Amino acid sequence: MTLLELDCVTKRFGRVTVAESLSLEVAETELLGVVGPNGAGKTSLFSIISGDLEPDEGRVVFAGQVINRLGSASRCRLGIGRTYQVPRPFERMTVFENVLVAAQEGAGLRGRASGEQAYSSLETTGLAADANRPAGSLGLLSRKRLEMARALATRPRLLLLDEVAAGLTDPEVSELVAIVRWARSGASGAQPVAVVWVEHVVRALSGTTDRLICLDSGSVIADGRPEDVLADPAVRDVFLGTDEVTPARAQAEGPEVMHRESPTAAQQHSAQQHGAQQHSAQSPSARSLGTQPVGGQ
Amino acid sequence: MTAVATTGAVSPRNGARSGLVVSRSYQGATWVGAGGVAGVALLAALPLFASQGFVTNLVNLLILVAIATMWNALAGYVGLVSVGQQLYIGTGAYIVLVLAQNGVGAFAGLGLAIVGSALLAIPASWLVFRLSGAYFAIATWVLSQVAMLFVERFTSLGGGTGAPVPGLDVFGPGKLLEYTYWAALGVAVLSVISVYLLLRSRLGLVLTAVRDNEVGARSVGAHVLAAKRVVYVLAAAGCAGAGAVIAISTLDVEPNNVFSVQWTAYMLFAVLIGGIGTIEGPVIGAVAFFVLQQVLAQYNAWYLIVLGCVAMAMAIWARRGVWGLLATRLRLELFPVGYRVRLEERSTKKAGGT
Numbered sequence: 001m002t003l004l005e006l007d008c009v010t011k012r013f014g015r016v017t018v019a020e021s022l023s024l025e026v027a028e029t030e031l032l033g034v035v036g037p038n039g040a041g042k043t044s045l046f047s048i049i050s051g052d053l054e055p056d057e058g059r060v061v062f063a064g065q066v067i068n069r070l071g072s073a074s075r076c077r078l079g080i081g082r083t084y085q086v087p088r089p090f091e092r093m094t095v096f097e098n099v100l101v102a103a104q105e106g107a108g109l110r111g112r113a114s115g116e117q118a119y120s121s122l123e124t125t126g127l128a129a130d131a132n133r134p135a136g137s138l139g140l141l142s143r144k145r146l147e148m149a150r151a152l153a154t155r156p157r158l159l160l161l162d163e164v165a166a167g168l169t170d171p172e173v174s175e176l177v178a179i180v181r182w183a184r185s186g187a188s189g190a191q192p193v194a195v196v197w198v199e200h201v202v203r204a205l206s207g208t209t210d211r212l213i214c215l216d217s218g219s220v221i222a223d224g225r226p227e228d229v230l231a232d233p234a235v236r237d238v239f240l241g242t243d244e245v246t247p248a249r250a251q252a253e254g255p256e257v258m259h260r261e262s263p264t265a266a267q268q269h270s271a272q273q274h275g276a277q278q279h280s281a282q283s284p285s286a287r288s289l290g291t292q293p294v295g296g297q
Numbered sequence: 298m299t300a301v302a303t304t305g306a307v308s309p310r311n312g313a314r315s316g317l318v319v320s321r322s323y324q325g326a327t328w329v330g331a332g333g334v335a336g337v338a339l340l341a342a343l344p345l346f347a348s349q350g351f352v353t354n355l356v357n358l359l360i361l362v363a364i365a366t367m368w369n370a371l372a373g374y375v376g377l378v379s380v381g382q383q384l385y386i387g388t389g390a391y392i393v394l395v396l397a398q399n400g401v402g403a404f405a406g407l408g409l410a411i412v413g414s415a416l417l418a419i420p421a422s423w424l425v426f427r428l429s430g431a432y433f434a435i436a437t438w439v440l441s442q443v444a445m446l447f448v449e450r451f452t453s454l455g456g457g458t459g460a461p462v463p464g465l466d467v468f469g470p471g472k473l474l475e476y477t478y479w480a481a482l483g484v485a486v487l488s489v490i491s492v493y494l495l496l497r498s499r500l501g502l503v504l505t506a507v508r509d510n511e512v513g514a515r516s517v518g519a520h521v522l523a524a525k526r527v528v529y530v531l532a533a534a535g536c537a538g539a540g541a542v543i544a545i546s547t548l549d550v551e552p553n554n555v556f557s558v559q560w561t562a563y564m565l566f567a568v569l570i571g572g573i574g575t576i577e578g579p580v581i582g583a584v585a586f587f588v589l590q591q592v593l594a595q596y597n598a599w600y601l602i603v604l605g606c607v608a609m610a611m612a613i614w615a616r617r618g619v620w621g622l623l624a625t626r627l628r629l630e631l632f633p634v635g636y637r638v639r640l641e642e643r644s645t646k647k648a649g650g651t
Contacts, residue, residue, distance in 0.1 A: 050516070071515070072515050072516055073516075073518050073519055073520050073521065077518045084513070088510045089509070089510070089513070090506045090509035090513060090514070091509050092509050093505055093509060093635075094635065094637075096636055096637075096638045097505070101503060101506045101514070101519065102517035104499055105503060105517055105518035105519040105520075106518030110499070115636075115638065119317055119638060131638050131639075132639075150513075151517075154517055154518055
């Protein structure tokens with residue numbers, strides 16, 4: 001059964017189109033990976049689903065209800081939980097309080113039930129031992145776990161993960177992947193959830209997702225089994241060179257580096273330009289990107 | 298440390314979590330509470346033995362405590378940096394005046410001023426909440442100016458020069474000061490207690506989350522706008538109480554005084570000095586401001602220069618104020634609004650703090 005449906009969604013900022021009659025379906029309990037180069041519209045897609053952006057055209061349907069005009073708080077209460085790429089902890093509150101707000105507001109729990117839900121989310125994400133620490137004292141990996149714990153405590157039916165792997169080392173990424181698997185399986189006592197996972201580091205997704213889509217210039221250019229999508233020539237075009245670069249970079253830079261976006265972005269843009277020159281006939285979207293002046297360089 | 302280890306730790310205890318203990322207090326909270334009650338009782342008894350000049354000064358301090366507490370609730374928790382709280386000081390004062398002119402006692406008028414201003418704040422919030430950030434700040438200030446210009450149109454209220462509050466002479470000067478002092482004490486204590494109770498409630502958890510990260514709060518399902526409206530209305534009520542006390546203690550209501558932006562400057566200064574985003578901060582800041590004011594009063598213009606320097610120094614080097622410095626050093630918490638959690642049973646893994 002379809003849980004989330006995007007129906008011909010378009011969103012523009014002036015002349016920049018971040019979603020171009022985008023249509024997408026996510027089934028209940030499915031794990032969908034979303035990849036694409038910088039500026040492909042991944043985060044915008046995410047914001048359209050989570051309610052931070054309202055689409056200009058098209059419909060967003062969740063569990064049979066059109067949610068175009070609902071704010072992010074209301075969508076969360078309906079069952080769309082999200083994490084942010086750069087964690088947004090409530091720094092002066094304790095870890096437990098961070099998650100307790102989510103259980104009370106997002107899941108609508110009260111009193112004892114909210115405490116139990118919050119604590120069980122902390123256990124799922126391995127943060128139980130830090131429950132009484134101020135969230136501001138956590139390191140990056142723990143902050144990412146806290147993002148996930150908070151999202152899980154809202155008892156989502158759909159979980160949106162935004163670049164969870166960004167800034168983490170390989171072993172750390174594996175830990176988070178294990179948490180996602182564990183949370184999805186329903187073994188933690190909660191209902192099973194569908195996951196939409198946007199990731200820049202393609203490697204974190206492969207082997208984890210059932211289905212992968214690739215975005216470029218606000219459109220879906222490939223959709224299917226992960227290995228098929230990654231083998232797709234159109235996908236290889238937009239990613240040319242980058243899927244080899246990224247794992248090595250992630251290891252070399254370690255967990256503290258949060259500003260990886262800019263050098264990677266510059267590299268990807270140059271990769272896109274390169275690709276556009278070579279394959280401009282196949283990939284009109286890449287060509288249009290290539291002709292624009294690139295600010296990142 | 299690894300996810301595998303944690304998941305292993307969870308599964309055997311699936312569901313059997315009878316030992317989860319969430320506590321909202323701390324050791325010695327009863328003593329602090331008893332001390333607080335004793336302190337308020339002592340303050341209440343003060344007019345019986347202190348000099349009239351001292352009691353008059355304390356009235357001003359208590360007014361400052363009330364309005365600083367309210368401004369902190371607005372700016373420190375829900376990010377509403379209002380520079381127009383004098384709107385409600387003014388409405389509070391004018392409600393007392395109008396009621397007194399129609400035969401209602403000034404102290405009964407105080408209660409009605411609080412309720413009336415809170416009701417006024419609801420439509421006003423629809424207006425100013427359309428804007429945010431600096432635009433919100435300007436809008437609140439404009440609204441207070443509009444209110445001032447509006448009441449100045451009424452000759453029965455004394456126009457631009459204001460009017461005396463009738464009916465206060467029945468008490469006699471000594472008694473009037475005592476009653477005024479108790480009214481000020483009541484408004485200040487109620488302000489602090491209402492903010493404390495609000496923060497301890499379920500909504501309080503939302504307010505604290507909004508203080509730390511508004512976007513994050515929204516993303517976990519908190520209806521931030523509704524929370525802001527509650528705080529805005531509460532702050533209106535508190536400031537109106539203070540305004541009513543100002544009207545009674547100065548014996549007359551002048552539009553240029555009660556609608557003066559100076560009041561907002563006072564609250565802002567007290568909150569920044571004491572520590573924004575805490576219950577204790579504004580109270581301490583109000584006392585600090587008051588003491589500075591008394592000490593420096595004889596130096597005329599230097600008084601403002603020193604105050605300005607103190608404010609700048611605090612903003613640069615101690616952004617969490619006096620209370621922020623004290624609380625982190627001494628691990629102090631007078632008002633228990635937080636949550637502590639631990640597992641109590643045969644489980645070896647206890648969730649203690651580090």
